[in-house]
Amino acid sequence: MKIIGVDLNKCIRCEECIKECPSKLYRKEETNDQEGPKIVFDDEFNACILCGHCIAICPRNAIMWDKEIDDNLWEFEEIKDPSKIIDINNLMKFIRSRRSIRRFQNKKVPKEKIELILEAMRYAPSASNLQDWNYTVITDPDKIKYFQKQIMKSFYFFRTILKFKNIFRFFVFGYKKKFLTDPKTKKFVDDLIRSYEMGIDRIFYNAPCIIVLDLPKYGGMEGNNAGIAITHGMLAAQSLGLGTCWIGFAQEAIKRDAKLRQWIGIKNNRVCQGVLIIGYPAIRFLRAPPREKLKIKWL
Numbered sequence: 554m555k556i557i558g559v560d561l562n563k564c565i566r567c568e569e570c571i572k573e574c575p576s577k578l579y580r581k582e583e584t585n586d587q588e589g590p591k592i593v594f595d596d597e598f599n600a601c602i603l604c605g606h607c608i609a610i611c612p613r614n615a616i617m618w619d620k621e622i623d624d625n626l627w628e629f630e631e632i633k634d635p636s637k638i639i640d641i642n643n644l645m646k647f648i649r650s651r652r653s654i655r656r657f658q659n660k661k662v663p664k665e666k667i668e669l670i671l672e673a674m675r676y677a678p679s680a681s682n683l684q685d686w687n688y689t690v691i692t693d694p695d696k697i698k699y700f701q702k703q704i705m706k707s708f709y710f711f712r713t714i715l716k717f718k719n720i721f722r723f724f725v726f727g728y729k730k731k732f733l734t735d736p737k738t739k740k741f742v743d744d745l746i747r748s749y750e751m752g753i754d755r756i757f758y759n760a761p762c763i764i765v766l767d768l769p770k771y772g773g774m775e776g777n778n779a780g781i782a783i784t785h786g787m788l789a790a791q792s793l794g795l796g797t798c799w800i801g802f803a804q805e806a807i808k809r810d811a812k813l814r815q816w817i818g819i820k821n822n823r824v825c826q827g828v829l830i831i832g833y834p835a836i837r838f839l840r841a842p843p844r845e846k847l848k849i850k851w852l
């Protein structure tokens with residue numbers, strides 16, 4: 554998408570675009586016309602982040618953009634006061650009800666529902682409005698099995714490393730050293746491998762749908778941009794009667810395994826920053842679990 558300018562036949566010079574644009578790319582320009590100064594969009598340095606706030610705020614829909622994105626504008630009455638869409642009590646109940654789901658019904662997720670979840674992810678905020686998420690959706694059970702097998706290979710490899718942890722511990726520091734030498738790490742890996750060999754899926758929990766998110770390596774905010782998109786997806790899924798779980802194990806395995814990245818189609822300049830499983834929950838929670846007290850400093 555690219556902003557082209559202001560349709561002066563529609564523009565009423567209210568200057569809302571000037572006030573709203575975060576990059577300050579709109580300005581008033583004096584004319585000799587009777588109508589007075591006109592509003593111009595001036596983006597000499599290509600600084601527009603395409604946030605669309607000008608489009609969203611213009612009372613006359615006078616902002617022109619190229620139609621590269623085949624998208625309808627979303628105009629609905631409630632957008633004028635979003636606080637009326639969901640009241641805080643319902644929202645808090647909805648947020649507190651979200652759980653990571655690890656037991657799923659043996660039931661496929663319809664494509665339309667997956668598309669709605671992706672649409673919710675599309676509307677997540679991103680630094681500088683980059684929106685540079687790529688999503689790979691995997692629903693073929695054989696492919697999910699292959700994916701799981703590849704991830705398990707990294708756990709077999711890690712088990713070997715753990716056998717020699719007394720040597721390796723001299724080469725790692727801080728959190729990694731603690732993780733390597735903690736006896737619960739070995740127990741966890743042994744249990745995981747044992748379950749796998751018994752045919753129990755403790756990576757994807759037999760979920761019928763997996764979404765893998767990748768984005769460019771820009772060395773800063775990719776984790777944030779991924780996290781917020783995945784969260785949007787989780788909440789959308791919940792409102793569709795679906796359960797989700799973020800699978801960090803898969804994400805880390807993808808980062809380490811070039812073959813897996815190639816299989817998924819993640820290019821070298823991109824990184825996986827989120828893996829979400831989706832399915833119909835085979836479990837009903839009866840209450841929200843307790844959470845840590847908030848640690849807040851009012852400065």
Ligand SMILES: Cc1cc2nc3c(=O)[nH]c(=O)nc-3n(C[C@H](O)[C@H](O)[C@H](O)COP(=O)(O)O)c2cc1C
Nearest residue numbers: 651652653654655755756798799800801802803842
């Ligand atoms: C970044 C991230 C990675 C996670 N990775 C895994 C995972 O690999 N396997 C898993 O079963 N749960 C995973 N989880 C789920 C967390 O364990 C879960 O969110 C946490 O225990 C709180 O439970 P709740 O989501 O039901 O509130 C992950 C969550 C996040 C945010």
